[in-house]
Amino acid sequence: MSKTPFIAATAAFPVSEPRSFAEVQDTITRWVTEAAQRGARLLVFPEYASMSLAALFDERVRSDLSAQLDALQTLRDDYLALHERLAREHGVHILAGSFPWQTAPQRFHNRAWLCTPHGSDYQDKQIMTRFEREQWAISSGDAAKVFDTELGRLGVAICYDSEFPLLVRSQVEAGAQLLLVPSCTDAAAGYHRVRVAAQARALESQCYALVSPLVGEAPWSPAVDVNVGAAGVYGPPDRGFPDDGVLVVGGLNEPGWVYAAIDLEAVERVRANGQVLNHRHWGEQRGGVAGLASLLLR
Template identity: 60%
Template sequence: MARTLEVATAQYPIDTFCAFADFQAKAARWVQDAVNHGSQLLVLPEYGSMELASLLPEPIRDDLHAQVSALQPMRDDVVDTWRDLARRHGITLLAPSIPWQLDDGRFVNRAWLCTPAGIDFQDKQIMTRFENGPWGISPGQDLKVFDTSAGRIGILICYDSEFPLLARALVEAGAELLLVPSCTDTDAGYHRVRWCAQARAIEQQVAVIHSPTIGEALWSPAVDINIGRAAVYTPCDHGFPPDGVLTRAGDSTPGWQFARLDLEAIRELRHSGQVNNHDDWALQHERLDRAVKRQSLR
């Protein structure tokens, strides 16, 4: 019998809070809504936790560097909130990522994966110009594959999804689902992540789940504008949508997109699909072992 997985991917707005309890109430509402739909795997976006900066005094909130330092005393309580919800409801949940200070003083972009059995994290690998420059966010620890009741999961945080060798490394290590939390402030940025997420699904013959932040938070210098559409992408092959879009939001309304993933059918594509991208990956290297020849037709 085919193994199916009920997934929920969020279009998550950056809200403002008067107290930490307001954040906890929001988290509980969102998780309860997904659980009411029978979801087993919930995916939330990159930098969604920056909404907690709304609790800081305005001069700190308005300072890119001061805000990430001021968030650190909250970080454990933030993770505990999502961990407790995953445990209470018996689900697997990728929490919104948060800037996380390391012992050496650097900040990384860290997303926590919470399950009923425990938690672990994935750090972003390749930083954007904004992260590298004005914000001062650094690359973190290595890529990981998480063995969970929802399947073997790899996480590519936003810009990481635009680098196929990262996805390939995760798939070669056993990942059968790739989660792509994102935070983009232009249509171009969103479409880069969207099309690359779809490309990773086709190249690696896996499902890719994309969750973006959405809406405006003009009080925030870090996540003031948020553009994206939550989606679940699959290979374009037998038994799946011809365009590889299992579900995608039609507008920017906050909320979940729900889908049922047939993981066994996706795995079977590697043996009986119309194409064999996963196994044919190595053929690129064989071709590239030969010198690229430059020809003139002028």
Template identity: 55%
Template sequence: MTVTVAAAQYPIDRFRYFDDFVAKASRWVKDAADRGADLLVFPEYGGMELTSLLPEAVIGDLSAQLEALQPLRDDALAVWRRLAMQHEVTLLAPSLPWRLADGRYVNRAWLITPDGRLGHQDKQIMTRFENDEWGVSAGDGLRLFDTPAGRLGVLICYDSEFPDLARALVEAGADLLLVPSCTDTPAGYHRVRLSAQARAIEQQVAIVHAPTVGEALWSPAVDINTGHAAIYTPCDHGFPPDGILTRGEDATPGWQLARLDLPLIRALREQGQVNNYHDWALQPQRLALGVEAMRLTEE
């Protein structure tokens, strides 16, 4: 099974009307679909551009915007669902803060299949900004999605920096890991990028990284956005030596597309130059031996 994957370098735009958002979403999905994409991955917190439709006083208030955003969320999700069905693509929509029944807010990304089926993944481990300043909480557990584009797992931004989360998804059968991100500094971007590449090597799996890009200085939550969309693979037979199948060269908004052979990637776990996926189990045995402090001696 081969799939054409599209990773978005997605700007946070300011809208006057909800129809402006609809027009933008329609352009983006049509562009990727017209170029043959089967799977479209949008970034973390791309949904925050909807806050531009709120009153000015609310836009500038981190706390107030969480509540005010909620009446827009279902209509926005309906737009992404309609577009996925119209263009017959699997689509990870831009995430946004989502209020739960208990009043907590989570960072939720919705996955939509060509026939309109829906599932969501909430971010698992929160950054200092989300915890300390914004009041966005961790969601409940990881999910594996069976889609026409393969079995997919989602690690939202900071989640990609924790190896055991990726391991759990691949052990559960994930063919691809999707990493939507939103980072405001080059350091943040590189943390996610290098973590995504490390997860690709450790688990012998492909990773799709989709970031926000550009400035939205009107927004206190997503004012500066730094990143390059990319698709990473193991550094092994049939793939680039550096594991970079494609990556954006600058911050220009748009898609990075590549064709992925999922059976070939799975085969690496049995026939690759190295055996990272299976050798993961050797770590506890080695660690059980402890760490011995050694005094260097002269021969």
């Protein structure tokens, strides 16, 4: 793992209505090139940023949630290959916008690919929102994991997953010092749930959390018609970090990158000698909860 601080870029990425896959390639290439030229080595795109691809199909397909899922599979290999190529060419790590990835007949997972200069791997969303499970038939995929990269060890918590402390804690206990949180929310309340969750995970595990939201409107899409959020990078409100834990946050619904310097040695320092030691003291709460349950049963 590198001990050298690096620049991370997290996107408030706008949903769009492209007319060709070449237009999609041009858009993503332009965004990656811009961030790389600004010195970013880690680039984070949002949950379901891939859903703009559904605009490439006819009206019958793009207005039907189930038909979209089937049709998108014809583009998934090219979509992944684009991000893999850009990661190699620019020498950067890219979390691609997540994709509804088919693994069996009528079985789809919300999958985010982490593409590095040396290869790629994926994280599936673990816990589905009501929309995903009740209307869209997206299901949980492979278990949560951590990624060992030359930048450091990181975890990916896709949107709703970030709201579940034990899920993220399993990644932290596996060594994650950096949490990537791609999101897609259709209301301000949803954005704030994810932001509050990301800040809570950064506090309790004394780590960085990078939030990348999909933004803008796509009236033609039943999946991503309205998208609300702001890109941000958060840390623990403790020594070596801002008092409020906010390293940077963009404007609400304003497309663009936000950049932050990531220093994983600062994570090691605050975990070892912070004003408080949330990361170290995590296990102590289990006895407290058991004791409370015992008291309530008397």
